[in-house]
Amino acid sequence: xxxxxxxxxxxxxxxxxxxxxxxxxxxxxxxxxxxxxxxxxxxxxxxxxxxxxxxxxxxxxxxxxxxxxxxxxxxxxxxxxxxxxxxxxxxxxxxxxxxxxxxxxxxxxxxxxxxxxxxxxxxxxxxxxxxxxxxxxxxxxxxxxxxxxxxxxxxxxxxxxxxxxxxxxxxxxxxxxxxxxxxxxxxxxxxxxxxxxxxxxxxxxxxxxxxxxxxxxxxxxxxxxxxxxxxxxxxxxxxxxxxxxxxxxxxxxxxxxxxxxxxxx
Amino acid sequence: xxxxxxxxxxxxxxxxxxxxxxxxxxxxxxxxxxxxxxxxxxxxxxxxxxxxxxxxxxxxxxxxxxxxxxxxxxxxxxxxxxxxxxxxxxxxxxxxxxxxxxxxxxxxxxxxxxxxxxxxxxxxxxxxxxxxxxxxxxxxxxxxxxxxxxxxxxxxxxxxx
Numbered sequence: 001x002x003x004x005x006x007x008x009x010x011x012x013x014x015x016x017x018x019x020x021x022x023x024x025x026x027x028x029x030x031x032x033x034x035x036x037x038x039x040x041x042x043x044x045x046x047x048x049x050x051x052x053x054x055x056x057x058x059x060x061x062x063x064x065x066x067x068x069x070x071x072x073x074x075x076x077x078x079x080x081x082x083x084x085x086x087x088x089x090x091x092x093x094x095x096x097x098x099x100x101x102x103x104x105x106x107x108x109x110x111x112x113x114x115x116x117x118x119x120x121x122x123x124x125x126x127x128x129x130x131x132x133x134x135x136x137x138x139x140x141x142x143x144x145x146x147x148x149x150x151x152x153x154x155x156x157x158x159x160x161x162x163x164x165x166x167x168x169x170x171x172x173x174x175x176x177x178x179x180x181x182x183x184x185x186x187x188x189x190x191x192x193x194x195x196x197x198x199x200x201x202x203x204x205x206x207x208x209x210x211x212x213x214x215x216x217x218x219x220x221x222x223x224x225x226x227x228x229x230x231x232x233x234x235x236x237x238x239x240x241x242x243x244x245x246x247x248x249x250x251x252x253x254x255x256x257x258x259x260x261x262x263x264x265x
Numbered sequence: 266x267x268x269x270x271x272x273x274x275x276x277x278x279x280x281x282x283x284x285x286x287x288x289x290x291x292x293x294x295x296x297x298x299x300x301x302x303x304x305x306x307x308x309x310x311x312x313x314x315x316x317x318x319x320x321x322x323x324x325x326x327x328x329x330x331x332x333x334x335x336x337x338x339x340x341x342x343x344x345x346x347x348x349x350x351x352x353x354x355x356x357x358x359x360x361x362x363x364x365x366x367x368x369x370x371x372x373x374x375x376x377x378x379x380x381x382x383x384x385x386x387x388x389x390x391x392x393x394x395x396x397x398x399x400x401x402x403x404x405x406x407x408x409x410x411x412x413x414x415x416x417x418x419x420x421x422x423x424x425x426x
Contacts, residue, residue, distance in 0.1 A: 002308050004287040009269055009332055033310060036289075036328045040308070053333070077322065101398020102379065104310055106322035107329065187311055187398065 002040045008048035012055065015166065019139040021050045024161040028052055030073045031107035033100070034116040058111075058166060063088060068172055072111025072134075072165040076100070076123075079110060089170050091178045091194075095126050100187045111165040114147065119154045119236075120188040125208025126180050127170065128216060129194035135167040136160075144169070154212045179260045181253040182209075190240040191249045195257035203261065205254060210235045210246045221262050226254035273334040275300075276344030284331045290324070291315045293331035294341060302342035302371050306400075313399030316372040316379075317341045323379040342371035345378065354378055357416035358409070365403035373399055377413045387417055 010026070012018040022028055029035055029049035038044040052058050058073040061082045068088045070079060079085055080097035099105055099113070099122060113123045114134060127147040134150050136143050136159060147168075150157050159165065177197040182189040192214075194206040203221045208214035211234035217224060230251035237243045268283040275298065284293060294300040294317070303326055304314040310325040317326045318340040319333075345352040351359070354377045364370045373396065380387055380395045387395070392413045401409065 001292060001305055003292075004289065006267060006287050008267055009286045009330070032328060032330065036330070037309060040328075051333075101311070101313070102376070102395055103313070103316060103323045103325045103398060106319075106324050 004036065004039050005042070005045050007039075007046055010048055010050045012050065012052075015055050015057065015137065015164070016139070018050050018052060018055060018164060019137060019162070021048070022162050022164060026050055028112075028115070028164050030109045030112050031075065031104075033104050033108040034112060034118065052164070059109075061085060063172065066172055067169040068092075070110055070168045070170075072167060073109045074111075076105035076108050076110065076113075077102075080105065088172045089130065089176075089178075091180055092126060092130070092170065095122050095180050098122065098182065104187070110168055114150065114168070115157060115159055115165055117151045117153070117155050117157050118188070119212050119214075120192070120209040122180065122182060122189060122192045122208065124151050125192045125206050125214045126194045127168065128208075128214055129196045129204055129206040130170050130178060132168055132170045134165050135169060136163040137166045138163045142166075148216065151213060177261050179257050181257045181260075183249050183253060185240075190246060191253050193250070193253040193257045195254075195261045197261050203258070205229065205257065207233050207250055207254065210250055212236060221258060224258065226251045226258065229254055269332040269335075271332055271335040273336065274338045275334075276339070276341060286330075286332055288331040290317065290319075290326035290329040290331045290334060290339075294326060294339075300341050300343050304368055304371060306368070311398065311400070312369075313372040313376060313396075314369050316375040316399070318375060318379055321379065321382055323376055340375070340378070342374060345374060352378075353419050354381070354413070354416040357412040357419065361408045361412040361415060363405060363408040363412035365401075365405055369399065369401045369403075373401070373409055373413075377416060380413065381417050381420060385417060385421055387414065389414060 025047040027046045030052045052073045058071040060071045061084050062069050076096045076099045085093045132147045133144045180194050182192040189209045191210050192208040196204045205217045215233050230247045235243045235246045267286040269286045271284045272281040294303050306312045306314045308327040310328050315327040316323050320337050392410050
């Protein structure tokens, strides 16, 4: 049996209280699906965990000012089963229902997923495609950052150590055509591809999981070449397969995603 | 050692006590409560043998803080049978010979309970999707899926307690 190192567990009821606590050694904690594993293996050893689960506003799902708003501690399960998400950004509910396994979805949160910045996050890849933003609060200030600018590398984001990801905000585009294709054997995908139709006949394709960070491509449907994209993306060969195999899978998934959004035109 | 006071319901019994803050739920159930039906294997949330339900949702107790059960209800494999009568899911597992060594079985049974509570009429695909994060190294997946589908049928048909 593996053990966790000792730590203090804070259970604030108000966001302000949590914001006063978080620091480099006092880390936000919710589902723990990533954090507790990192602690068990000794990769992280915080002095305290600032539990966000009792701050009820942080798990709310709502619509505000044309955006779908998902609280940072909303679980994948609650996103996947939310009527509001299904009605406004259905592709997100679909992808949330595929994250990890049901036990990870019961406790793992959208905010934790983004902040941990695991390179194979389907959620991050999709949210980049959907022009999603994150809202970061500290006791000093509040700022919104596009998900595309938030994740800067494997396990690396622009979140400051005293900031908490309070919301994910996704523009609601009625009738939006957006699809997600993934290939996975285990809990995490080998490749994930989001394809979204934008205005003026443009299409955005985001390729995730194969490299260190998801990459975006935009153009007219006819001008985006799956072969070319799959050759240009950064690919990391690992236990999921060698580079050639991953490029092949990438091309196939881009083609499938583009066919799906093209068929609706 | 840092402790946290916790009140929770485990298998229908209320408990209030100070729990070691760093204890995982699996550790607490097995060593403090003696509920060793919950097993540990990968300890990475990928194998499913440590599955228990917290407020009806399945969690990997190997990577879940015991103090997080505060104010919640926990159900483990020990809470499934009613005295000498097995739960319908357990009976279906026996009837379909859905186990060989049995080590993964508590996890599969708890996952099946979580699935059937939220989806009383699962298709075979639903069952496979829901159980894909549980590993049986004796490779008896087909009878396990059969057992879960059958358990759902028995629950719907009212032939089960």
